[in-house]
Amino acid sequence: MPQSHIVKSNANAFKSISRVLPGGVDGNAKYFDNMPVASHAWGCHITDVEGREYIDYCCGYGPLIFGHNDPEITSALANSMINSGILYGLPHPSIEEAINLICDCIPCAEMVRFTNSGTEATMTCIRLARGITKRDKIIKFSGAYHGTHDGVMISTKLSENDPDYPQGQPSSAGLTKNTLQDTCILPFNDTEYACRFIAEHSNEIAGVLVEPMLGNYGLLAEKEFLENLRNITKDKGILLIFDEVVTAFRLNLGGIQKTSGVIPDLAALGKAMGGGYPIGAVAGPTKYMDYIAPHGSKVASEVVWHSGTYNASPVAMAGVIATINKLKNTDALAIMDKNSKQLRQALNNLIQKYKIKGVITGDGPFIQIFFGIEGDITRPEQLIAADTEKSKRFHQLLLQQGIFLIPGLRAYVSAAHGQSDIDQTISAFDKAFQML
Helix, strand or coil: CCHHHCCCCHHHHHHHHHCCCHHHCCCHHHCCCCCCCEEEEEECEEEECCCCEEEECCCCCCCCCCCECCHHHHHHHHHHHHHHCCCCCCCCHHHHHHHHHHHHHCCCCCEEEEECCHHHHHHHHHHHHHHHHCCCEEEEECCCCCCCCHHHCECCCCCCCCCCCCCCCECCCCCCHHHHHHEEEECCCCHHHHHHHHHHCCCCEEEEEECCEECCCCEECCHHHHHHHHHHHHHHCCEEEEECCCCECCCECCHHHHHHCCCCCEEEEEHHHHCCCCCEEEEECHHHHCCCCCCCCCCHHHCCCCCCCCCCCHHHHHHHHHHHHHHHHCCHHHHHHHHHHHHHHHHHHHHHHCCCCEEEECCCCEEEEEECCCCCCCCHHHHCCCCHHHHHHHHHHHHHCCEECECCCEEECCCCCCHHHHHHHHHHHHHHHHHC
């Protein structure tokens, strides 16, 4: 057996993987110290190469709302592969079935184009907004994460040295000056600033891209903020784009546009609706989505180009259909919400019990823990003073007890987490607080 396949420990396995995979991880944000290497997973449990089992609150960084290897989801995927095929390069009936399910859930959706990721979805939304308005600039908000394409890899991280708005700070090397100039960064949940800036620069702005809940920080957009964005973008002929990759099909079926009543022009969707299979989508009304259609009567400069070899493959559509149907026909969302509330309440109780400064953010199945700060947190810049070293310590203490949270102490609660898992997690929280 080749040396690279001899695994004796997580450390050895990670070292071996790192020889061929930069950093040993498939995404920069996924790295943390003493990283286990996964062997297999089932339900809400994941097992490493040493045979240690963890209660998993990472859930594949979000999409596994029914946990690992849910029988109904995996059966739908397998049946599609075996009985329908993997890839056609042609339209097929399951695309229509999947889109009808999405349109039944998402208020702004009349038509849908599928992508393979949320990154591709937000990228396509931005191109569509520019193609429709014939303007260049995009607005995004400080702390928001919309994927890894150039136009949005700006001001995703919190820093005391951020330049003044609307000038953004690159979150990656390799971004051009023109990209930075075409993406304007505004403060999240600051209605007055946003409306003033948009009014002053409306003739340059193609779209306003907003996460209705900042996925990296668990902060909800205030309803007044979203309503004012909707009003001024409509007035100025600017497209309002909701990035609901994190929130739709997990916070509820229709995302925050459903609960807030604020309906965007376009929505980027992804993650949860595939049940773990790679998926993304752009959804919107026909009058905007029709700009993507390859009409022969249009010249090339009038058509917004969107294509991809694996878009809307029969397997991906099987995942979407199985996932949304299961969400509609079970109490999975209610279970996730109930268990998350129990965990949030336990964390708040422990913060008081051990007199440790901290706040818990998030809603629905999303939980985020911050140490070293207190009070009502509504904007990401309020989190700059958080104690990141204490967070890393807490993460390691939980990992040692078999509880796997996303680095930065974010947790996704799935429908696979049972009461015994919740009880074990709360017990681990208590022990970790004692050792902080």
